[in-house]
Amino acid sequence: MLVLFNKPFDVLSQFTDNSTPPRATLADYIDIPDVYAAGRLDRDSEGLLLLTNCGKTQQRISDPKFKAPKTYWVQVEGDISEQALQQLRQGVQLKDGLTLPAQAQRMAEPELWPRTPAVRYRANIPTSWLSLTISEGRNRQVRRMTAAVGFPTLRLVRWQIGDWQLADLAPGMSRTIPLTR
Incomplete structure (x- = not known):
């Protein structure tokens, strides 16, 4: 089951x-x-x-x-750039080595349930959403990848596994x- x-x-x-x-x-x-x-x-x-x-x-x-692919919907701090998305697609250098290339694309804010507690909000700092699919499972990998390209993760929702x-x-x-x- x-x-x-x-x-x-x-x-x-x-x-x-x-x-x-x-x-x-x-x-x-x-x-x-x-x-x-x-x-x-x-x-x-x-x-x-x-x-x-x-x-x-x-x-x-x-x-x-x-290598079961895992897709995450990620809210990041800032307006994620095409350059950052391309870095994610090529693989990101982390302390434990280079990640495998990911599928990364900007997405509209998904219709999700409210999170409790709410994600921090700052009127002067925009946020953006991306869909990120990885085929590894390193500890806190998605959070470390987005931080490495300059866009810290605010909310992380795993949407799909295989x-x-x-x-x-x-x-x-x-x-x-x-x-x-």
Whole structure:
């Protein structure tokens, strides 16, 4: 089975948390036994997280050698330039090496749910949105890539992993689909 989950902002991509006070986890939203997250999504990121009870499926989704493309809708600080988009398309030098080329394009502001807390707003600094598709899964990669080209990420929503899309799933909601063998 595969569970498509719209992970809300400020929720950990795991079922347990040992911190005090405890933080919100998948257990607060998913009541399906024996499923595990196939990959991670940072606590301050939102959107599609896949969970499964099949080890092979989990590996195919999360193992970088399979290069499952992941598409993010990214709100950045500033009016992103074509030059910055081209840098993302060519690969960006990060501290842990050059990223693989990404698909990057400016997009209109998507119709999304409000985020709580709201993204910071500054009247004198514009923001812009881009669609960014990567096939790696480095720690905080999208945030580091946009910062490296001069446009820090304000909001990050994972929209798609491979063939699976967030579509009409509201934050905190999930949909279960059977796996074909």
